[in-house]
Amino acid sequence: MRTQHYHPAAKALHWLVAVLLCAVVPLGFLQKLVKEDVYAYVNFWHLSLGFTLFLVMLARLGVRLLTKTPGSPAGTPPWASRLAAWNHWLLYAALICEPILGYLTTNAQGYPLVWFDVIPIWSPFGKSPAADTILAVHLYLAWVIVGLVLLHICGVLYHRLIRRDDSLARMT
Numbered sequence: 311m312r313t314q315h316y317h318p319a320a321k322a323l324h325w326l327v328a329v330l331l332c333a334v335v336p337l338g339f340l341q342k343l344v345k346e347d348v349y350a351y352v353n354f355w356h357l358s359l360g361f362t363l364f365l366v367m368l369a370r371l372g373v374r375l376l377t378k379t380p381g382s383p384a385g386t387p388p389w390a391s392r393l394a395a396w397n398h399w400l401l402y403a404a405l406i407c408e409p410i411l412g413y414l415t416t417n418a419q420g421y422p423l424v425w426f427d428v429i430p431i432w433s434p435f436g437k438s439p440a441a442d443t444i445l446a447v448h449l450y451l452a453w454v455i456v457g458l459v460l461l462h463i464c465g466v467l468y469h470r471l472i473r474r475d476d477s478l479a480r481m482t
C-alpha cells in the first residue's frame with residue numbers, strides 16, 4: 311500500500327519543534343546549575359528559543375487543523391491508536407502552555423521578555439509574588455513534556471521494531 315504522508319509543512323514544523331525542544335529543555339535545567347557569569351547567556355537562549363518554540367507551535371497547530379493527517383497505519387490496534395492520539399494532543403497542549411508559563415514567570419519576576427534582545431513582548435502584569443508558584447508549575451510541566459516525548463519515542467520504536475509499518479516514513 312502507498313505510504314500516506316503528513317503535509318510537508320507539518321513535517322518541517324515537527325522536526326523544527328523537536329530540534330528546538332532538544333535545546334530549550336537542557337538550557338532550562340542548566341540555568342540553575344551554571345555560575346552567575348554564564349547564567350545570563352543560558353537564560354537568554356532559553357527564553358528566546360523557548361518563545362520561538364511557542365510561535366512555531368502556534369503555526370503547527372494551524373497546519374494541523376487545516377490539513378489532512380493520515381490515520382494510524384493499517385493494522386494498528388485500537389488501543390495504540392488511542393494512546394498515540396492522546397500523546398499527540400497532550401504534546402500540543404503542553405508545548406503551547408509551557409512557554410506561556412515561562413513568559414508569565416519572566417513578567418512576575420519583573421524582567422519582561424525581550425525576544426532575542428530585539429523585540430519587547432507586551433507584559434500583562436509587573437513584578438508579582440506569584441513568580442515562584444508559576445515557575446514551579448513551569449518546572450513540573452517540563453517533566454511532563456519529557457515523559458510525553460519519551461512515550462512518543464517508545465511509540466515510534468513500537469511501530470518500527472514490532473509492527474514494522476510505515477509510521478516513520480509518513481513524518482520524513
Ligand code: HEM
Binds near residue numbers: 335341342356416452
Ligand atoms: C517548551 C518550552 C520550555 C520548556 C520545556 C522550559 C523548561 C524549563 C525548565 C526545565 C526550567 C528549569 C526550572 C527549574 O529548575 O526550576 C525552566 C526555567 C525557566 N524558564 Fe523555561 N521552558 C520553556 C520555555 C520558556 C519560555 C518561553 C520562557 C520565557 C519567555 C521561559 C522562562 C523560564 C524562566 C524565567 C525560568 C527560571 C530561570 C531561573 O531559574 O532563573 N521558559 N524552564
Ligand code: HEM
Binds near residue numbers: 397466477478480
Ligand atoms: C522531541 C520532540 C518531539 C515532539 C514534541 C513530537 C511531537 C509529535 C506530534 C505532536 C505528532 C503528531 C503530529 C500531528 O498529528 O500533527 C508527532 C508525530 C510523529 N512523530 Fe514526533 N515528536 C518529537 C520527536 C520525534 C522523534 C525523535 C521521532 C522519530 C524518531 C518522531 C517521529 C514521529 C512520527 C513517525 C510521527 C507520525 C506518527 C504517525 O501518525 O504515524 N517524533 N510527533
